[in-house]
Amino acid sequence: MYIGQVAGTVVATVKHEAFAGHKLLLVERLDLEGQATADYDICVDVARAGVGDRVLVLDEGNGARQVLNQQVAPIRAVIVGIVDDVMLRD
Amino acid sequence: MYIGQVAGTVVATVKHEAFAGHKLLLVERLDLEGQATADYDICVDVARAGVGDRVLVLDEGNGARQVLNQQVAPIRAVIVGIVDDVMLRD
Amino acid sequence: MYIGQVAGTVVATVKHEAFAGHKLLLVERLDLEGQATADYDICVDVARAGVGDRVLVLDEGNGARQVLNQQVAPIRAVIVGIVDDVMLRD
Amino acid sequence: MYIGQVAGTVVATVKHEAFAGHKLLLVERLDLEGQATADYDICVDVARAGVGDRVLVLDEGNGARQVLNQQVAPIRAVIVGIVDDVMLRD
Amino acid sequence: MYIGQVAGTVVATVKHEAFAGHKLLLVERLDLEGQATADYDICVDVARAGVGDRVLVLDEGNGARQVLNQQVAPIRAVIVGIVDDVMLRD
Numbered sequence: 001m002y003i004g005q006v007a008g009t010v011v012a013t014v015k016h017e018a019f020a021g022h023k024l025l026l027v028e029r030l031d032l033e034g035q036a037t038a039d040y041d042i043c044v045d046v047a048r049a050g051v052g053d054r055v056l057v058l059d060e061g062n063g064a065r066q067v068l069n070q071q072v073a074p075i076r077a078v079i080v081g082i083v084d085d086v087m088l089r090d
Numbered sequence: 091m092y093i094g095q096v097a098g099t100v101v102a103t104v105k106h107e108a109f110a111g112h113k114l115l116l117v118e119r120l121d122l123e124g125q126a127t128a129d130y131d132i133c134v135d136v137a138r139a140g141v142g143d144r145v146l147v148l149d150e151g152n153g154a155r156q157v158l159n160q161q162v163a164p165i166r167a168v169i170v171g172i173v174d175d176v177m178l179r180d
Numbered sequence: 181m182y183i184g185q186v187a188g189t190v191v192a193t194v195k196h197e198a199f200a201g202h203k204l205l206l207v208e209r210l211d212l213e214g215q216a217t218a219d220y221d222i223c224v225d226v227a228r229a230g231v232g233d234r235v236l237v238l239d240e241g242n243g244a245r246q247v248l249n250q251q252v253a254p255i256r257a258v259i260v261g262i263v264d265d266v267m268l269r270d
Numbered sequence: 271m272y273i274g275q276v277a278g279t280v281v282a283t284v285k286h287e288a289f290a291g292h293k294l295l296l297v298e299r300l301d302l303e304g305q306a307t308a309d310y311d312i313c314v315d316v317a318r319a320g321v322g323d324r325v326l327v328l329d330e331g332n333g334a335r336q337v338l339n340q341q342v343a344p345i346r347a348v349i350v351g352i353v354d355d356v357m358l359r360d
Numbered sequence: 361m362y363i364g365q366v367a368g369t370v371v372a373t374v375k376h377e378a379f380a381g382h383k384l385l386l387v388e389r390l391d392l393e394g395q396a397t398a399d400y401d402i403c404v405d406v407a408r409a410g411v412g413d414r415v416l417v418l419d420e421g422n423g424a425r426q427v428l429n430q431q432v433a434p435i436r437a438v439i440v441g442i443v444d445d446v447m448l449r450d
Contacts, residue, residue, distance in 0.1 A: 001204075001222040001256060003190070007122065008178035010093065012146045013137070014171035016157055024091075024146075026176065028122065032187065032208070032220055040122055042091040042146060047193070051179045056192045056204075056222060060241040061150040063254035067196055074153035074170055076091060080254055081194035086206065088188035089231045097302065098358035100273070102326045103317070104351035106337055114271075114326075116356065118302070130302055132271040132326060141359045151330040164333035164350055166271060181384075181402040181436060183370070212367065212388065212400055227373070236372045236384075236402060240421040243434035247376055260434055261374035266386065268368035269411045277392065278448035280363070282416045283407070284441035286427055294361075294416075296446065298392070310392055312361040312416060321449045331420040344423035344440055346361060 003030045003083055004057045006049050010042055018073035025049060025079060027057055032088065041077035044068065049079050056081040093120045093173055094147045096139050100132055108163035115139060115169060117147055122178065131167035134158065139169050146171040183210045183263055184237045186229050190222055198253035205229060205259060207237055212268065221257035224248065229259050236261040273300045273353055274327045276319050280312055288343035295319060295349060297327055302358065311347035314338065319349050326351040363390045363443055364417045366409050370402055378433035385409060385439060387417055392448065401437035404428065409439050416441040 004027035012024065022044045029039040034054075041059055046067055049055045057077055058064055064078040065071060094117035102114065112134045119129040124144075131149055136157055139145045147167055148154055154168040155161060184207035192204065202224045209219040214234075221239055226247055229235045237257055238244055244258040245251060274297035282294065292314045299309040304324075311329055316337055319325045327347055328334055334348040335341060364387035372384065382404045389399040394414075401419055406427055409415045417437055418424055424438040425431060 002220070003222065008176060010146070010173060011175040011177075012171040012173045014146060016170055019171075026122070026178070031218060032206070037218075038121060038127075040092070042093065056190070056194060058254050058256060060254075060256040061153050063241050063256055066252045067254040072156045074148050074150075074157040074168070076148060076150040076153055078254070080196060081192040081199075083190060083192045085191040086188060087191075088206070098356060100326070100353060101355040101357075102351040102353045104326060106350055109351075116302070116358070128301060128307075130272070132273065151333050155333075162336045164328050164330075164337040164348070166328060166330040166333055182400070183386075183402065211398060212386070217398075236370070236374060238434050238436060240434075240436040243421050243425075243436055246432045247434040258434070260376055261372040261379075263370060263372045265371040266368060267371070268386070278446060280416070280443060281445040281447075282441040282443045284416060286440055289441075296363075296392070296448070308391060308397075310362070312363065331423050342426045344418050344420075344427040344438070346418060346420040346423055 001056050001058050004028055004055050005030055006051050006053050016074050018070055043077045043079050044075050045079040047079050047081050049082055054083040055079045056083055091146050091148050094118055094145050095120055096141050096143050096145060106164050108160055133167045133169050134165050135169040137169050137171050139172055144173040145169045146173055181236050181238050184208055184235050185210055186231050186233050196254050198250055223257040223259050224255050225259040227259050227261050229262055234263040235259045236263055271326050271328050274298055274325050275300055276321050276323050286344050288340055313347040313349045314345050315349040317349050317351050319352055324353040325349045326353055361416050361418050364388055364415050365390055366411050366413050376434050378430055403437040403439045404435050405439040407439050407441050409442055414443040415439045416443055
């Protein structure tokens, strides 16, 4: 899992019912200083995240399907939580 | 999943029936500004994408097989949709 | 698996019971000279690691679920051990 | 999948019968201009590729095992085809 | 799979019986000129490799478990062979 920030939304005509009813959020991966890196994922969201939120992203297919409780879902990255706080040692 | 752009097609003599009837599209991964990166995937397409289209790529084997409804298919990346719009926060 | 160092903790409202009772530790990946790289993982911990500890991280979903003995757990990275010593040839 | 070029062969004493009878080919990953990148894979070959051939590489364990029709095979990358042509848009 | 060189050993208190009896070897990934890259894996060894040996590393969880004949083993990278020779085209 990694810490990301919701940077926007993607509208796409997607050929699979697993996406029905799910917003596709575009999440930038953050580094440890909270800065956006060049990496991003198009995520399905189960934590009601909004644009600008810091989130926890699970980027693993089997795990993503389990979160969505859908054995058959072509989904690889899921927002599993909203980050409240990150405490780093000095 | 990531946003890509169809950059061309690949013609290859492939030793597996799972590819029969499928075009192999060469998709460049785009960054958040819509520019092509050095990363690319050879994709099977289920969204009737054409060269130049902006597309959603699922790059995960188990998920790809589910989209194609083929339990046995040596396929890792599938075009699952055509991107209509990307809305990024300011 | 790789060698990491626990750099801090993450507090997040996470939508899956698999995380219940588990601290989320932020682990920086170390290079062979023991220096932190830009890579990190948010890990579940089964080795009672603390901030500053050098740890062994397993970053693979199926393996992570087996360590936690949870067939259904959206978890990708687990701290499986505390590193006592690294002996490198000259 | 990606486009690679067979750069050589590897001779190794390998502790698993799944490799019996298979040549291990060293394949460099090519970029879209056909130039070798720093990435490479040691591949099992099912397309009768030879050194210098441009090939299609499937780099995913479950898919690789399906191509080889071996449920139990510690193989991650397989040459699944010989590239005849790559047509890139201008 | 890739070509690596055993650079050392790791001693760790690991919380899973699958590691019992296995040395943890630290393997640097080599590039095609045989030089060490920044990438490394902590590997379980089934080829009786020693420090300094050039080895074949399988870095894929399901495949690694099959080599070890352990369905339940939180292991991602295994040394599957000792490299005898690498022949590269001119």
